[in-house]
Amino acid sequence: MGLSRRTFNALACTTALGLALGGSAAVTCAYAAPTAPTGPAPAPPAADGRRHTIGFDRYSLLVDGRRLVVWSGEMHPFRLPSPSLWRDVLQKMRAHGYNTVSIYVSWNYHSPAPEQYDFTGIRDLDLFLRTAAETGLYVILRPGPYINAEIDGGGFPGWLTATKGAARTADPTYLSYVDEWLTQVNAIVARHLYTKGGGTVLLYQIENEYDSHVTEPTGRDYMAHLYKKVRSDGIDVPLFHNDKGRNGYWVPSSFDTGGEQGGWLYGFDGYPSPDKLPPDWGHFGTGGIKGGATASPRTPGFVPEFGGGWFDPWGGAWFDGKGYAESRRQRDAAYERRFYLTNLANGITLHSVYMTFGGTSWGWLPAPVVYTSYDYGAAIDEGRQPTAKLIPMHQLGQLLRHVPDFAKLDRAADVTVDGLKVYHLTNPDTHAHVYVLRNDGTEPVDATLPVPGTDLPVTVPARDARLLAAGIALGRRKLRYSNARPMLALTAGRQEIAVLTGQSGEATVTALECASLPKVTVVEGEAEHSYADGLLRIEAELDGLTRVLVTGGGTSTPLLLLLADDETSVRLWPRETPSGQVLVYGPALVRTASVSGETVRLTGDTVRATEVEVWGPRGTRRITWNGGDLKVHATSGGSLRSAEPLPGVGKVDLPALRDGWRRKTENPESAPGYDDSAWKPATRTTSYSTTPVPAGQPVLFADDYGFHYGDVWYRGHFVDARGAESVSLAYSTGTQGLLMAWLDGRPLGTHRMPVPDNSSVRQGSWADTAVFAVPEELRTAGAHVLSVLVRRMQHDQDGKAQDTHKVARGLTAVTFTGAAPQVSWRLQGEAVPDPVRGPQNNGGLHGERHGWHLPTFADGGWEAVRLPRADQGQGVTWYRTRFRLAVDAGVDASVGLVLDDDPARAYRVQIFLNGWNMGQYINDVGPQHTFALPNGILRTRGSNTLALAVLSDGTTPSGPSEVRLTLLGAAAGGVPVAAV
Ligand code: GAL
Numbered sequence: 001m002g003l004s005r006r007t008f009n010a011l012a013c014t015t016a017l018g019l020a021l022g023g024s025a026a027v028t029c030a031y032a033a034p035t036a037p038t039g040p041a042p043a044p045p046a047a048d049g050r051r052h053t054i055g056f057d058r059y060s061l062l063v064d065g066r067r068l069v070v071w072s073g074e075m076h077p078f079r080l081p082s083p084s085l086w087r088d089v090l091q092k093m094r095a096h097g098y099n100t101v102s103i104y105v106s107w108n109y110h111s112p113a114p115e116q117y118d119f120t121g122i123r124d125l126d127l128f129l130r131t132a133a134e135t136g137l138y139v140i141l142r143p144g145p146y147i148n149a150e151i152d153g154g155g156f157p158g159w160l161t162a163t164k165g166a167a168r169t170a171d172p173t174y175l176s177y178v179d180e181w182l183t184q185v186n187a188i189v190a191r192h193l194y195t196k197g198g199g200t201v202l203l204y205q206i207e208n209e210y211d212s213h214v215t216e217p218t219g220r221d222y223m224a225h226l227y228k229k230v231r232s233d234g235i236d237v238p239l240f241h242n243d244k245g246r247n248g249y250w251v252p253s254s255f256d257t258g259g260e261q262g263g264w265l266y267g268f269d270g271y272p273s274p275d276k277l278p279p280d281w282g283h284f285g286t287g288g289i290k291g292g293a294t295a296s297p298r299t300p301g302f303v304p305e306f307g308g309g310w311f312d313p314w315g316g317a318w319f320d321g322k323g324y325a326e327s328r329r330q331r332d333a334a335y336e337r338r339f340y341l342t343n344l345a346n347g348i349t350l351h352s353v354y355m356t357f358g359g360t361s362w363g364w365l366p367a368p369v370v371y372t373s374y375d376y377g378a379a380i381d382e383g384r385q386p387t388a389k390l391i392p393m394h395q396l397g398q399l400l401r402h403v404p405d406f407a408k409l410d411r412a413a414d415v416t417v418d419g420l421k422v423y424h425l426t427n428p429d430t431h432a433h434v435y436v437l438r439n440d441g442t443e444p445v446d447a448t449l450p451v452p453g454t455d456l457p458v459t460v461p462a463r464d465a466r467l468l469a470a471g472i473a474l475g476r477r478k479l480r481y482s483n484a485r486p487m488l489a490l491t492a493g494r495q496e497i498a499v500l501t502g503q504s505g506e507a508t509v510t511a512l513e514c515a516s517l518p519k520v521t522v523v524e525g526e527a528e529h530s531y532a533d534g535l536l537r538i539e540a541e542l543d544g545l546t547r548v549l550v551t552g553g554g555t556s557t558p559l560l561l562l563l564a565d566d567e568t569s570v571r572l573w574p575r576e577t578p579s580g581q582v583l584v585y586g587p588a589l590v591r592t593a594s595v596s597g598e599t600v601r602l603t604g605d606t607v608r609a610t611e612v613e614v615w616g617p618r619g620t621r622r623i624t625w626n627g628g629d630l631k632v633h634a635t636s637g638g639s640l641r642s643a644e645p646l647p648g649v650g651k652v653d654l655p656a657l658r659d660g661w662r663r664k665t666e667n668p669e670s671a672p673g674y675d676d677s678a679w680k681p682a683t684r685t686t687s688y689s690t691t692p693v694p695a696g697q698p699v700l701f702a703d704d705y706g707f708h709y710g711d712v713w714y715r716g717h718f719v720d721a722r723g724a725e726s727v728s729l730a731y732s733t734g735t736q737g738l739l740m741a742w743l744d745g746r747p748l749g750t751h752r753m754p755v756p757d758n759s760s761v762r763q764g765s766w767a768d769t770a771v772f773a774v775p776e777e778l779r780t781a782g783a784h785v786l787s788v789l790v791r792r793m794q795h796d797q798d799g800k801a802q803d804t805h806k807v808a809r810g811l812t813a814v815t816f817t818g819a820a821p822q823v824s825w826r827l828q829g830e831a832v833p834d835p836v837r838g839p840q841n842n843g844g845l846h847g848e849r850h851g852w853h854l855p856t857f858a859d860g861g862w863e864a865v866r867l868p869r870a871d872q873g874q875g876v877t878w879y880r881t882r883f884r885l886a887v888d889a890g891v892d893a894s895v896g897l898v899l900d901d902d903p904a905r906a907y908r909v910q911i912f913l914n915g916w917n918m919g920q921y922i923n924d925v926g927p928q929h930t931f932a933l934p935n936g937i938l939r940t941r942g943s944n945t946l947a948l949a950v951l952s953d954g955t956t957p958s959g960p961s962e963v964r965l966t967l968l969g970a971a972a973g974g975v976p977v978a979a980v
Helices: 010-017 083-095 125-135 158-162 172-192 217-232 324-330 333-345 390-402 758-762
Strands: 054-056 061-063 066-068 070-075 100-104 138-142 201-205 239-243 264-270 301-307 348-357 421-426 433-439 445-448 457-460 464-470 472-474 477-482 485-492 495-502 507-513 518-524 528-532 535-541 545-552 559-565 572-577 580-585 589-596 599-605 613-615 622-625 628-630 632-634 640-642 661-665 712-719 726-732 738-743 746-752 767-773 783-791 810-817 824-828 863-865 875-886 891-900 907-913 916-922 930-933 941-952 962-972
Touching: 070 083, 070 138, 070 390, 083 125, 083 348, 083 589, 100 348, 125 138, 125 172, 172 201, 172 217, 217 239, 239 301, 264 348, 301 333, 333 348, 333 390, 333 421, 333 433, 333 464, 390 485, 390 572, 433 457, 457 464, 464 477, 464 485, 472 485, 477 495, 485 572, 485 580, 495 507, 507 559, 518 528, 518 535, 535 545, 535 559, 572 589, 580 589, 580 599, 622 640, 712 810, 726 738, 726 746, 726 783, 738 767, 746 767, 783 810, 810 824, 891 907, 916 930, 930 962
Parallel strands: 070 100, 070 348, 100 138, 138 201, 201 239, 239 264, 264 301, 301 348, 495 559, 599 622
Antiparallel strands: 054 061, 061 066, 421 433, 433 464, 445 457, 472 477, 477 507, 485 495, 507 535, 518 545, 528 535, 545 559, 572 580, 580 613, 589 599, 613 640, 622 628, 632 640, 661 863, 661 875, 712 783, 712 824, 726 767, 726 810, 738 746, 738 783, 875 941, 891 930, 891 962, 907 916, 907 941
8 A cells, every 4th residue: 555654654763763764854754644444354464575554643653554453462472481372362362363573682591691682592582582473463562671571670680680870871881781682673673674574563661661861861861872872773653652650751752863753652651550540541531641641642552561450469368368269350351341331431441451461580690579380470470371351352352353443543432331431432434433332340240232222221230331332333233222232343254243142141222224124033942032123133132142133134145143152252352364254163272273275274272072163254164173174054043163173171180299209408508618719709899779888898789790690608707706695697689588697507597588678678778687596505716607698589570760770789888886896798690591581580599509400400319308398497409300290282281380398487489390490489478379381391101300499487387288290271182392
């Protein structure tokens, strides 16, 4: 198609910047005149080698001149360390109506040291972008450099904590590192831009929630620098920022974009509480500085992050995390309908749900505030299982894809209905009307449909909402009104199909305009119909799938009306193929659909035995399912149906983990004679940390010695402990950190990070001082060794741009009472990063430094033991076992590891599966007991090694006690999984 001169596109805007083409003319390149929103659902995007334009006006994005409502979900490749499974999650999103995936790319995950970058294996961004394009999803790319995301340092690499210069400012040292990062990311992204047909990258975000220095030159220069850097790296898709809290920051023209106009969108985020009223944050909102989209009237309403759940903090007294079942209960399917429909009703047409698949903050990825699971209560759970929250996402996503009227809505005349908040909108081109009926009360509300000329009853359940439409096209026919929710309309072969949905048992009335008396056949289920005054009324109580075939009535193409209850609607799978549209009904998931000749080829999953039914292009007579031919017959509703049900998934057996354990205690570092001569001497006297170096002390901060992740050991040598009464060990770890100390091999005790007071939380400095008495027998002349193990949590995030990721980790100062020996310190943290598993896999425990976590490690000499255990002692003990799985090929079993014990027992466990650090269990803090084990790391057909590194306070008996595998979900189907 021809490019509108005013459409933002690659060519025009790089010309404006004078970067790629050396041109100098400034081109205004936004606000394109769109083409009419007609025709069937657009083909999903692909790396098709063609050029595309991405423009926008105040209503929506315009892709190749056609309106696009972005219905996106966030997932983080770094929270699913098994690249084969990216395809699984992406296919589930695509099938359930999402058209876009939004991702953060986390700097720390790819960079163990300055100038060292890794984009291979589990870090293969190119593979992720290829997979997204193959799945037919657009990509919103968000590489920071700061991302927040409840990840270590908010995405900043550990090494950045030990560098000069203020992060998130225009400081030249910081910017030089940022450029290093962006150069690496952009070299990959530039190959996947939708504008160039290399992939499906649609939009690109710079920074995240940057609400500091907004009016200062350093903030504006920083944003301008990022903008220009990204453009000069060849990224030509629209750029945007995610404004925290709808401050109206970083709207167009708020910083220097090098003369380029129209390449910048305004985006803001929101995580509204389920207990509050859904906010009006779109163009139709009340406006003002906190009004969301109203801050930028000429760009479309864009929410790059809207809460799809919420992260759960650690358990225990201070944080009180309750686990993700609770998060999913509070922000359930009704929450999604109520809040997301309010967004649509406010004119928001770019919508991204954070998170849609949360995944796992494995290894040392989590920021101090969160534990290992980042399930988030999202629509797809951490075990990759669909939840009921997909129902509204599926219904709305399919609707926005198939019914173009929703991409351009203006407010229409106010409508009032007692007990409900009603939004009334209309499409100025098609004159379709849309109503969002929201019930903010705690009782269901029975009302009458607010469409003129009708008296239809509608019930809106408590704290829920429903979307109704009038005057939209269902194929060639027009829907005058319905109290069922529209979901899609498509053409399959000779007939058109429209799907309307609602709750099971709901009485629905659907009125279609028909110029003359149509022929109506109730093909399946029960429905009544009548015709008068050019209107066909179909009445049906929703129960499974009711099918009504309408032929004639002034239109030659038949319309099959499918009335589906909610549970049934998520087993209806519309697909676009080059040969035409296909609708599949039955299986738990349809991953791919293609048509060749007379065959519709489907891949997907079943859980229970189910028939499969297909409405396909003309001439299709055969179906294959996961490669196998199905016996089919043609139905009177125009479909092909399998003669036999597809089998469901068989039973998955998991072994008990009672036997075969071997045990070994480590921490030789606590012994006086341990050779620490190869450790790093603590000789530094200055630091770039925001934690001041205490007067008279060497720098003890682990990051300054290159140790950024996990545990750190210190050994302090001194002479003469006479008179020493106690030793004070000041340390800084974040949330659940701890410290344990030994003097001359004698345990002094364990100190755990206490509940901090509010002010120390605000400053991000979770620091405290452990004071241990020096045993009288050790208060002697001569040489002494103080051994200290510090369990760190990770670096703080830097949400306020105050360099809080640079708060010290590890010991900070050591003093004695009664004596003042000169202590010379050495320290040891993690070894050189594992080249495959990466920098965040290991800390500095003896076992980690010596490969005790690895499957190849020979543990034959260790003591054979059985669980449960109840040993008492301060320090580190490892347990290893092997187990075999023999899950049927063709079954996708998602497996978790459960740890449980008496919550009074003070110990924690690092879980290593086949060498991969799958997270940290803290028995007396919780709330997490189940740890997802991603297939690929878990060998579902073969042998696995489990190693548990148990760190015990020494104050109580310690486990492990109960250790078992659990099935998080299983389906026949799945994706091929390569071993990681
Ligand atoms: C947002 C932020 C995300 C994440 C989220 C909470 O404000 O942009 O990175 O931290 O909050 O999960």
